[in-house]
Amino acid sequence: MKLYELCGADGRYFSPYCWRTRMALAHKGFEPTREIIHFCDKDRIAFSGQDKVPILVDGDHVVFDSHAIALYLDETYPDQPSLFGDAIGSGQAQFFTQWVNSTVHGPLLHCVIQDIFEHLDDASKDYFVESRTARMGKPLAEIQAGRDQSVLKFRKALTPVRLTFNEQPYLAGETPAGPDYTLFGAFQWARVVSPFPILEADDPVFAWRERMLGLFDGLAGKALGYPVI
Amino acid sequence: MKLYELCGADGRYFSPYCWRTRMALAHKGFEPTREIIHFCDKDRIAFSGQDKVPILVDGDHVVFDSHAIALYLDETYPDQPSLFGDAIGSGQAQFFTQWVNSTVHGPLLHCVIQDIFEHLDDASKDYFVESRTARMGKPLAEIQAGRDQSVLKFRKALTPVRLTFNEQPYLAGETPAGPDYTLFGAFQWARVVSPFPILEADDPVFAWRERMLGLFDGLAGKALGYPVI
Numbered sequence: 001m002k003l004y005e006l007c008g009a010d011g012r013y014f015s016p017y018c019w020r021t022r023m024a025l026a027h028k029g030f031e032p033t034r035e036i037i038h039f040c041d042k043d044r045i046a047f048s049g050q051d052k053v054p055i056l057v058d059g060d061h062v063v064f065d066s067h068a069i070a071l072y073l074d075e076t077y078p079d080q081p082s083l084f085g086d087a088i089g090s091g092q093a094q095f096f097t098q099w100v101n102s103t104v105h106g107p108l109l110h111c112v113i114q115d116i117f118e119h120l121d122d123a124s125k126d127y128f129v130e131s132r133t134a135r136m137g138k139p140l141a142e143i144q145a146g147r148d149q150s151v152l153k154f155r156k157a158l159t160p161v162r163l164t165f166n167e168q169p170y171l172a173g174e175t176p177a178g179p180d181y182t183l184f185g186a187f188q189w190a191r192v193v194s195p196f197p198i199l200e201a202d203d204p205v206f207a208w209r210e211r212m213l214g215l216f217d218g219l220a221g222k223a224l225g226y227p228v229i
Numbered sequence: 230m231k232l233y234e235l236c237g238a239d240g241r242y243f244s245p246y247c248w249r250t251r252m253a254l255a256h257k258g259f260e261p262t263r264e265i266i267h268f269c270d271k272d273r274i275a276f277s278g279q280d281k282v283p284i285l286v287d288g289d290h291v292v293f294d295s296h297a298i299a300l301y302l303d304e305t306y307p308d309q310p311s312l313f314g315d316a317i318g319s320g321q322a323q324f325f326t327q328w329v330n331s332t333v334h335g336p337l338l339h340c341v342i343q344d345i346f347e348h349l350d351d352a353s354k355d356y357f358v359e360s361r362t363a364r365m366g367k368p369l370a371e372i373q374a375g376r377d378q379s380v381l382k383f384r385k386a387l388t389p390v391r392l393t394f395n396e397q398p399y400l401a402g403e404t405p406a407g408p409d410y411t412l413f414g415a416f417q418w419a420r421v422v423s424p425f426p427i428l429e430a431d432d433p434v435f436a437w438r439e440r441m442l443g444l445f446d447g448l449a450g451k452a453l454g455y456p457v458i
Contacts, residue, residue: 085321088314091402092321099328099389163327173320 001025001032004045004055008038008119011224014192016105016185019220020066021054023181026216028073028080032056039124066185067097070178083178096171096179103157104186108198110150114140115194151198158205165204169211176215184212184220192225201229230254230261233274233284237267237348240453243421245334245414248449249295250283252410255445257302257309261285268353295414296326299407312407325400325408332386333415337427339379343369344423380427387434394433398440405444413441413449421454430458 003025006015013019025032037045037053048055048064055064056072063072070083071090084093113132117140120128129140136143161183164171171179187209190198199206209228213221232254235244242248254261266274266282277284277293284293285301292301299312300319313322342361346369349357358369365372390412393400400408416438419427428435438457442450 082315082317085317086311086315087403088311088401088406088408089318089321091397091400091406092314092318092325092408094396094402095325095389095393095400095408096321098392102388102392159331160324160328163331164324167323168320171320171324172317173323174316177317177320179317179321179324 001030002035002057003032004035004037004048004053004057006039006053007036007121008116008124008193009121010119012119012192013223014116014119014189015053016189017052017066018054019185019188020181021056021069023184023212023215023220024066024070024073024083024178025056026219027083027177027181028077030073030080038121039127040121066182067094070181074178081177083181085172085177093178093182097182100182100186104154104183107150107154107157108186108190110143111147111154111196111198112144112190112194114144115196119193147196151196154198155200155203161208162204165208170208176212180208180212184209187212188220188223188225191228192223195226195229197229199228230259231264231286232261233264233266233277233282233286235268235282236265236350237345237353237422238350239348241348241421242452243345243348243418244282245418246281246295247283248414248417249410250285250298252413252441252444252449253295253299253302253312253407254285255448256312256406256410257306259302259309267350268356269350295411296323299410303407310406312410314401314406322407322411326411329411329415333383333412336379336383336386337415337419339372340376340383340425340427341373341419341423343373344425348422376425380425383427384429384432387432390437391433394437399437405441409437409441413438416441417449417452417454420457421452424455424458426458428457 003021005013005018007013042051045051045053045055048062050064052064054066054069055062056069063069074083084090117125117128132140161171168174170176171183199209232250234242234247236242271280274280274282274284277291279293281293283295283298284291285298292298303312313319346354346357361369390400397403399405400412428438
């Protein structure tokens, strides 16, 4: 197996989607070869027929999109630990992924977008600032300057996660699985590029993040980034 | 089996939580005896040790809270169709229930709160207006007067549901199950008491609601309420 994943400067792997897949692969017990892609390297993934990572190459299979990769892994390797569970679990996982993408990523990106820029490889910086400024409609530094407000929105968006942790330790129940990795990717995205504290220390989500950082012998926690405070 | 459920005037069953359980019981293939409870009848459910419906009495078991009832049904009757799926599915269902409760119900209640009042049995009206005015901090009619704005918040909150329906017809995947009933309860809550259009006709969520209204020989669609427009 080969995993194509996004990297910034100095080995900072910040993509939330790639982290979903790295954690998912570890959960399934796989250790793929890793291929580093920078934003400016899009020609190197043209073989996949699209321009985003993660991309998993498994023998003859080329699978892209972190959710599709997780579904592929569950379907292809049913004897390894499940990511999304049975059909009803996979159905719900689709909603959960859409919820993280549409509700959680936005306010978090507003907190760290300039920090992402600062940690990119030089060759990718122009692409990032142009594409993101166009998409967001404002200079990145100006967006991030409002992060004291954005972080409140982010924490509020996590309300149903927090309520879930009153009932069980992980989003998938008693042990972590696919939905935990889907959300955790967002936290790793922030931690890898930014020292900004996105959670309060007494938040049950903070304790969950600690547990996630420790999984698989500290796979995510040992990755280059800022300490969580 | 006996189900205690909330009713207003004229056989209007408007509780979103009771609808979750009615649909869940139909999904499992059960037809419980139904006991009608009005807001003013709390003494009749004191046997359960708390004051809310739905309550399911199954032989010696007294189970309350719609989510706990669904879990109970899955655990006790594993050979009937599953509501939440396996352990990872049940874990995710906890999040989904918290998401509906914390994100969807609020803006929807703002759209129909005075309409609920209008459809209550007379004996329950004083209790409702006092308890809800205290909880919401405003007169109910004043809250509902702002519903042209509230409904936009409600529709926006449904964004991840809408995105899910780009991928699959039900929240549980290819066929409806527990999470669909959890969200559908909110729509039935509104429909039973209010003619106010809460969805646009071209919204994929509208088409899903139509399918939900038709399930189990029109169990929800035939219940007394307003047509959906």
